[in-house]
């Protein structure tokens with residue numbers, strides 16, 4: 001029998017990264033930040049000057065990613081691409097933009113599928129992304145879909161970037177978020193939609209702790 005999976009899907013800035021880290025830590029589960037794999041593919045494309053029209057080359061970059069995730073004590077993960085810490089680069093606007101582009105290529109999604117499934121290991125996995133409950137782990141034990149208003153998400157991303165020492169502009173971020181949402185929702189492969197039976201939580205006006213509590217209530221876990 002395969003290890004249990006909890007999927008947490010939603011748009012960027014919905015809080016799914018933070019929430020997933022907390023869930024994984026409290027449950028003692030592994031964590032898959034699938035967005036990081038798309039961002040890493042984007043970085044690899046940018047660093048190697050790969051033409052995004054060359055689908056074969058982009059898919060190859062996805063397939064051959066040399067990446068290591070190192071869990072830190074605080075629940076964060078250190079991400080090493082070819083042995084180099086790319087934590088800050090992964091979050092840059094340029095990377096987000098390219099990630100959303102490469103994520104729309106079916107061959108890239110296929111290349112990353114097997115890699116993602118390998119994260120399913122005992123005692124369990126919290127998988128965070130866009131299509132964790134619909135495509136990658138359709139048989140997940142519990143599925144969660146997190147949302148938040150675009151404005152709240154832009155504010156959160158802004159705060160995140162500033163904390164990392166990256167210069168950012170809220171209205172610019174908001175525009176990017178709305179555009180990417182549109183692209184993620186309407187693309188033909190793995191569009192961003194709640195999985196059937198997903199527990200939907202809007203985190204716009206409630207705290208992280210409240211979101212976590214609602215999810216624990218949903219999965220029937222008490223601390």
Ligand code: C5P
Pocket residue numbers: 011012034035036038039096099100101103104128129130131132180184
């Ligand atoms: O979640 P995050 O913002 O890091 O994801 C970066 C990009 O990767 C998103 O724009 C989205 O298009 C893509 N993505 C995806 N499927 C996933 C995770 C992320 O298409 N499971």
